[in-house]
Amino acid sequence: MTDNNYLIALVGSVLILAGIVELLRRRQLKEKYAVLWLIVGLVLVVFTAFPALLTRISSALGVAVPTNLLFFVAILFLVGVVLHLSWEASRLESETRKLAEDLAIMRMDLNELKREKEASEDGLPTD
CATH class of the missing domain: 1.10.287 (Helix Hairpins)
Incomplete structure (x- = not known):
């Protein structure tokens, strides 16, 4: 170089x-x-x-071209990152679905309470 x-x-x-x-x-x-x-x-x-360090490591591992070792390790690293991010995305998707369901239940309960309150203010019997 x-x-x-x-x-x-x-x-x-x-x-x-x-x-x-x-x-x-x-x-x-x-x-x-x-x-x-x-x-x-x-x-x-x-x-x-220290560029000679990569050459020594690749020679010790029996890899002919040092850049091949570098690319192999980089690809393994990127596959690991993608796998981890896929796991995170799946986990967040499940959490988002659960939160949406909880919100829908809370809105339904709130609407029911509002109806009961309006009915009691109007003097109508509640269900």
Whole structure:
């Protein structure tokens, strides 16, 4: 890697890590995801700062091309994130359905109470 490319990659990975920290600081990234993304940002900075490290790790694991190892790990990570987000979406959908049902029951009870109150004010017998 040339010095210019190395510097651009290092600045880019540090900016990504700074962006993650800024999202955390502004509370736009929830704490339950914070550790995961901070680790990703730190790993990115480490591999950018020490590119030979990825080569040594891939050689130790028997992977011929270091970028193949990087892409494989990235794909596994993204599949894990998508699976987790799908689980969260399913859980939230069930919770939303339950809340909608509870709201419908509360509205029905409120309407019934209003009818009873109006009937008692009019002097009519209630059911």
